[in-house]
Structures are given as C-alpha cells and as structure tokens.
Amino acid sequence: MEHVRISARGFEFEALTDGPVEGELVILLHGLPRNCWEWHHQIPAMAELGFHVVAPDLRGFCDGARPLDVEAYHIQEYVDDVLAIVDSTKGDGASFHLMGTSIGATMAWRLAALNPDRVLTLACLNIPHQGAFFEAAQASKANASDQRERFSYFDDSSKAGNERAMFHRMLEKQGLPLEETEPYRKALDSDDALRAVYNYYRAIPLWQRDRLPKCPMPTLYIWPPESANISPEAARLNEKQVTGPYRFEVLEDVHQPILQAAPEALTSLLIGHLEAHAL
Structure with a gap:
C-alpha cells in the first residue's frame, strides 16, 4: 500500500493505492470525520486479487484540495473530483468499480446514477440512494419524521465554530482503538481542515432535493442498523433505486465506521461483490 498525490481539477489529492496498474480500477470513497485511511484494511485484500485500488482523500480533507467557499462543497464538486481522479489515473473516460461509505456513499450513489457508463459496479455502506429517502417519506409521515430525527446531527455539524467539538465527539x-483513529487526528485536527471538512454539511441545502436516476449497474448495499442514522424503511426501499442486479446485506451489531469495526466481514462482502461482477 502506497501513499501518493494525484493531480486533478487544479488540486493535489492525497490517496492510498495498491495493486497492479493494469488491473481493473477500484475507487474507494471515505466517510466523515475520516479520510482515505478508513479503507486501509480492504485496500491490500483487493489488490491481492489483481485490482488497481485507489482511495483518495475527498476535497477539504487534504491540504492540496481545500477551497474556502461553502459552494465549493456542493456534492457535484466531489463527484467531478472523483471522475477527474479516475481520468488522471486510468485515462479519460475510463470505467471503474466504485465503493463508498458514509458521505462517500452519498457521493457514490450520485456519481453512479448520473454516469452509469463509467461505473462497472457499485457498493455503498450505510447511506442509501437519495431516492430511498423520498420513497420512505412519501410512504408515511411517520417515516419522514423518523428520518429527520435521525439526521438531526446535521444541524450541529453545520454550525460554524462547532467543528472541533463535533470532530472529537464523533471519533x-x-x-475504535487509538491506532485506528490517530491518522484522522493528525490529518484533520486543525481549524482550517475542520472548517473545510464540515462544509459538506453546510452545502447540503444546495442539493438535498435533487432527484437522481436509478442505478443500472450491479449494486451491493450494506446497512448496519446500529449506526442509527438511517431508518429501516429507507434501507428497505433502497432496492427500488437499482434496476441492475442488487444485493442487500444487513450487518447486525456493528457500529460505524463499519470498515474498521468489522474489517473481516466487510472485506469478504466487498471482495465477493467484485469477484462476482469483474470483467
């Protein structure tokens, strides 16, 4: 596993990478308040199977890609970053396997829905397709109220000056043991970094009502009920947002971040998904 810098869209993105460059590309998107280190258990395992694995830091999470304005953290900006990173790594218009967790899953759903010609397979952890939230809310007012309550932490996360408290509270x-979280503290525990990282939440009102197409590629959705921020109804209804082969896995008794809390189980599920649908 190697630490690299990738130039894309005028920025320099930090990334972890492994595997043969001629292998099928797998892009891994991390969550918040974490960075590419979140995938360190899975990267070598995928590389051993011959995949070229790249886990980039999202914008705001590394010094070389940290714009100031809140508008720069519209979710489409993250999506465009990922596509540019792929182009820089594999060539313009290259196709790839895509996986995301937490906010990285939200980005992965959007990227796959809007660019189905680029995404070979999709795997998302915890967060479902945006359409699943609309479906659940339309099913009943109780569902809508339940999901709003589960997302109530968005308010605290978007408050200016509250970033450091939220960062440490979430960690x-x-x-997790200190060795699993120390890389996050070293990379993100500064005022500039945390302000940029939490701009994700401040920008949510810019796109939260967007309606996305359904995803046609083979898709794996893994839901850990113990994470508590996704309602059972939204998780269940996610299948309606995928027209291709779909697999829904419920991971009981595992808290977020599930990639680090249950690395063996997650690695097995994700590798199985890749092996089932690799070219």
Missing part, C-alpha cells in the same frame, strides 16, 4: 463515539 470518541466510534469506540
């Missing part, structure tokens, strides 16, 4: 809540 402590994860209950």
Whole structure:
C-alpha cells in the first residue's frame, strides 16, 4: 500500500493505492470525520486479487484540495473530483468499480446514477440512494419524521465554530482503538481542515432535493442498523433505486465506521461483490 498525490481539477489529492496498474480500477470513497485511511484494511485484500485500488482523500480533507467557499462543497464538486481522479489515473473516460461509505456513499450513489457508463459496479455502506429517502417519506409521515430525527446531527455539524467539538465527539463515539483513529487526528485536527471538512454539511441545502436516476449497474448495499442514522424503511426501499442486479446485506451489531469495526466481514462482502461482477 502506497501513499501518493494525484493531480486533478487544479488540486493535489492525497490517496492510498495498491495493486497492479493494469488491473481493473477500484475507487474507494471515505466517510466523515475520516479520510482515505478508513479503507486501509480492504485496500491490500483487493489488490491481492489483481485490482488497481485507489482511495483518495475527498476535497477539504487534504491540504492540496481545500477551497474556502461553502459552494465549493456542493456534492457535484466531489463527484467531478472523483471522475477527474479516475481520468488522471486510468485515462479519460475510463470505467471503474466504485465503493463508498458514509458521505462517500452519498457521493457514490450520485456519481453512479448520473454516469452509469463509467461505473462497472457499485457498493455503498450505510447511506442509501437519495431516492430511498423520498420513497420512505412519501410512504408515511411517520417515516419522514423518523428520518429527520435521525439526521438531526446535521444541524450541529453545520454550525460554524462547532467543528472541533463535533470532530472529537464523533471519533470518541466510534469506540475504535487509538491506532485506528490517530491518522484522522493528525490529518484533520486543525481549524482550517475542520472548517473545510464540515462544509459538506453546510452545502447540503444546495442539493438535498435533487432527484437522481436509478442505478443500472450491479449494486451491493450494506446497512448496519446500529449506526442509527438511517431508518429501516429507507434501507428497505433502497432496492427500488437499482434496476441492475442488487444485493442487500444487513450487518447486525456493528457500529460505524463499519470498515474498521468489522474489517473481516466487510472485506469478504466487498471482495465477493467484485469477484462476482469483474470483467
């Protein structure tokens, strides 16, 4: 596993990478308040199977890609970053396997829905397709109220000056050993970094009502009920947002970040998905 810098869209993105460059490309998108280190258990395992694995830091999470304006953190900007990183890594218009967790899953759903010709397979952890939230809300007012309550932490996360408290609170809540979280503290524990990272939440009103197409590629959705921020109804209805082969896995008794809390189980599921649908 190697640490590299990738030039894309005028920025320099930090990334972890492994595997033969001629292998099928797998892009891994991390969550918040984490960075590409979140995938460190899975990267070598995928590389051993011959995949070229790249896990980039999202914009705001590394010094070389940290614009100031909130508008620069519209979700489409993250999507365009990922496509540019792929073009820089594999060539313009290259296709790839895509996986995302937490906010990275939200970005992955959007990228796959809007660019189905680029995405070979999709795997998303915890967060479902945006359309699943609309479906659940339309099914009943109780569902809508339930999901709003589960997302109530968005308010605290978007408050200016509250970033450091939220960052440490979220890391402590994860209950991981220090060696699993120390890379996040070293990379992100500064005022500039945290302000940029939490701009993701401040920009949500710019796109949260967008309606996305359904995803036609083979898709794996993994839901850990214990993470508590996604309603059972939204998780269940996610299947309606995929027209291709779909697999829904419920991971009981595992908290976020599930990639680090249950690395063996997650690695097995994700590798199985890749092997089932690789070219």
